[in-house]
Amino acid sequence: MTLVCIIWATGFESLPVDVSACFMKITDVKTFLMMAGVSPESGSTSWGKRNWCFVKVYTDEGIVGIGEGSGWPRLVQTGIEDLKEIIVDEDPSNIERIWQKMFISTMGAGMTGTPGSGAMNAIDMALWDIKGKALNTPVWNLLGGKVRDRIRAYGHAGTPERALELKAQGLTAVKTGGVGRTVEKVDAIRKAVGDEMDIMVDAHGPPWFTTKDAIIIGKALEQYNLMFYEDPVPPDNIEALARVQDNVDIPIAAGERHSHIWGVRQLIEREIVDVIQPDTGRIGGISQMMKIAAMAEAHYITVAPHSGSLGPIAEYAALHVLAAIPNTLILERLHDDVSVRYDVTLPHIPTVDGYIEVPNRPGLGVDIDESVALANPSHGNSSTPTEGTDGSYEPGTYDEHVYVQARYRRQKSMGTGFRK
Numbered sequence: 001m002t003l004v005c006i007i008w009a010t011g012f013e014s015l016p017v018d019v020s021a022c023f024m025k026i027t028d029v030k031t032f033l034m035m036a037g038v039s040p041e042s043g044s045t046s047w048g049k050r051n052w053c054f055v056k057v058y059t060d061e062g063i064v065g066i067g068e069g070s071g072w073p074r075l076v077q078t079g080i081e082d083l084k085e086i087i088v089d090e091d092p093s094n095i096e097r098i099w100q101k102m103f104i105s106t107m108g109a110g111m112t113g114t115p116g117s118g119a120m121n122a123i124d125m126a127l128w129d130i131k132g133k134a135l136n137t138p139v140w141n142l143l144g145g146k147v148r149d150r151i152r153a154y155g156h157a158g159t160p161e162r163a164l165e166l167k168a169q170g171l172t173a174v175k176t177g178g179v180g181r182t183v184e185k186v187d188a189i190r191k192a193v194g195d196e197m198d199i200m201v202d203a204h205g206p207p208w209f210t211t212k213d214a215i216i217i218g219k220a221l222e223q224y225n226l227m228f229y230e231d232p233v234p235p236d237n238i239e240a241l242a243r244v245q246d247n248v249d250i251p252i253a254a255g256e257r258h259s260h261i262w263g264v265r266q267l268i269e270r271e272i273v274d275v276i277q278p279d280t281g282r283i284g285g286i287s288q289m290m291k292i293a294a295m296a297e298a299h300y301i302t303v304a305p306h307s308g309s310l311g312p313i314a315e316y317a318a319l320h321v322l323a324a325i326p327n328t329l330i331l332e333r334l335h336d337d338v339s340v341r342y343d344v345t346l347p348h349i350p351t352v353d354g355y356i357e358v359p360n361r362p363g364l365g366v367d368i369d370e371s372v373a374l375a376n377p378s379h380g381n382s383s384t385p386t387e388g389t390d391g392s393y394e395p396g397t398y399d400e401h402v403y404v405q406a407r408y409r410r411q412k413s414m415g416t417g418f419r420k
Contacts, residue, residue: 023091024134028058029084029123031077032373036311038338049383052311052344053077053118054368057126059092065130066367068313069122070281071114071259074381079106079119087123092130099124099287114282117259124285125317125364132363139317139364143290143324150355151322153333154200156308158185160192166335167193172354173227173330177202179209180391183220183414190224199224200253204231206385207393207405211240217414218248227330228253228275228304234404242272253277256306260284261291268295275329279306281314286321293325302329312345316359316366319349323358331356344372 053073154173251274359365388398
């Protein structure tokens, strides 16, 4: 009905048209919160309590849109349920209007942080999915059409052995990191994989580096020709990141912990980053992703969305955005993290020779198996990101749980003495 009405209204203006019949209405919103934690054997301590929060937006036309929100998913679920009464009876095609309505409806609680932005994100994503399905076209086509048919992806490797596994699978880029013996780790991976693979370093805490330590580590990493040096200092102090940018000759990447265009504005406008990394689940939706990409394009900044803790729906959304913008760099993707990722996704797109094919089905081109989501209920969403034996904290200081920590025994612990 919607597509026919659009044709009548635009192509045959002299014909009588019941305009009210041209509009869909949102009738319901449902959330699906599921556990997606990795096993202790994986070595990850921060994702043991990982949750994914999916949303479905229903319409009176029978078209259902799907989205995903992150940024503390258990809180995001509550946010979505609160926003439900704001959007029911709205025409889902008015995506920007609904986004603005959600934004002003939450301002009484203070500045919108990542949980609130994650709730808006999930709904915005679902609205784009509805519009694509209504018009029988992929979301990327609504965003301006394709610039590319496939998106380069990278994996995560904490050891040379894992990096070689990913290389054997066809990947051409890996990310490693952490704050313990970072340079030593990069040196070992570079020697293992050779010069053919790109390497990135994610240096986020806890405990985060001090600004000076981030600069020292960054300068030691310059010899490895990294694709980027990510989150070398905490996101709370933009001036600290600007100092790293001014003193380290590696592309600087950041932005995953911010929400909407205002959260990343200074990073882009002041060119503090070379790579902007909006999180596709909590930045505020596809609408905000496209605006951020345009802001970044004007400053010759590339886009590499964060996807490390996300589920498959947000990953699909990232593929559509990256297909449609000119300044795409690469997409983060977890490979072989939890089997439930493949069970809940309908369908799962594999990484082939280091690339992911852009979906061509209407809308986002993906759905979830609701039975899988319901069979994996959430049982907590908070965990201490590190443990005392992983080397992140200096010996004997783990129980302090400090946010930022200077390195001790610097010649040994910072591992900056490696040379080719």
